[in-house]
Amino acid sequence: MPNRHCRLFHVDAFTRQRYTGNPAIVVLDADHLTDEQMQTIATEVNGETAFVLEAESGDHDMQVRFFTPRHEVPFVGHATIAAQYVRAKKDGKPGGRLRQRTGAGIVEIEVTDVDGDLRIAITQNPPSLGPVIPEHHRRQVLNALGISSPSLHVDCPLQVLTKGGSRLLVGLKSNDLLGAIKPDFEELARLTSHVGAEGYFVFALVENNGVVGTESRMFVPALGIREDAVSGNAHGMLGVYLVNHGLMTPKDGRVVFQGRQGMWMRRPGMVEVAIESSGKVAQSVRIVGDAVIVYEANIQA
Template identity: 35%
Template structure:
């Protein structure tokens, strides 16, 4: 019998975070059954770990190549069962190494992404995304231009100049979902640069989810975006606040190579 576990990742002092399903013994499960389990759970992602540390991720509607919060959840679940250490996960996007350790009596997991990339976002696609979001170009921060960033999955990055704009998320689910599916964007990373770090919201209509409360893959991609702008070191992303599920993602941006994202996890 398949053992389905439920965890939350990137919580803040034991509260909030993003729920994920975790199956540590997925050998023998086919695509249809994994998609069925993900749909039954209803979380934005469920992770399935196979022999050899091969891992796959399913939303309620489709498979995605990489999911950050489900990776953190899987690492925490694995550490609880087998002890802390290093896992070299074989994702469809490439190898993702995740380290677990105890910090302040909590399990903390750190994933390091595949080599990231950033490319220009064509103005026509940005205009289409803004229309679906019911935003305008005047809402965007001119110092941080739209880009498509990748660190295992593709994300359109849009940075706004006012927290009030980010707080008012009321988008056209069908229109944005169709655009994202067509362009292979897993989420849209909507960001406001605040005095205490970056505040983010992530619509995820291709997965059948209106909004994701903590998106590790998008955080890694945003780290790559920031590096293109000359930022290195650690930054904090606050997500899920407007959903009542506060989440904290710690992003370490080296001068080169993969982007690291850290967070805690809890069994639900």
């Protein structure tokens, strides 16, 4: 519609420090926008954009649609953190629990006060464990990432996981190797249809003072994202993968760890991951993150 204005926010997610973490755009009160207008806005701002809308039925409290600069996608973790942070902060929405409808189904949101600011938690069903890719595709992917076979963690098969989008998980034996990755983005995009994964999530286990966590990098050139700063959705996949392959052992049916990403982009951020499981089978995934508003604006749609 002409002459209608929207409130737009630029938010950094999985951080409390501006200009770090993963940036997302949030548009509030987007119910009057058409699909074409949503896509136009996402293309104009050249970022992953979350459009917040009212609920359409009684099984959810509100809904969010996600657009990349190229097309709509079912779910974006960091943009969900950003959208719920803005909604609570700027519209004074109550904290506690709510249900958010997405293209990937309904996810549970919890907004809590932590250290004088808001923290957002997303709880959802676990991703699907896909195939371990065959040897000839394995070699192609490693060549495209600039990774040698001896650099791989021996207990980490190259496996596809899917939740909304799909990612190929690649485990390295040391986090020191993450900085040496030299991706061939054109080749990685070409391989997407062959390996069945839109992106490549490369990670390593790290231990600090006896506490195990992860460091990672992610490349999604098929979606127009050469390197993603900090991905909540991929960290959920990673948690399920680590439990399934026995790389993290549940205590009282739960695994909790911190995943760090974005250091090589000078946009460090942190995701807290909790997996509820029965043995090696994940029952639910919880992603927790902070956010900070960088700026807000009124735009004409």
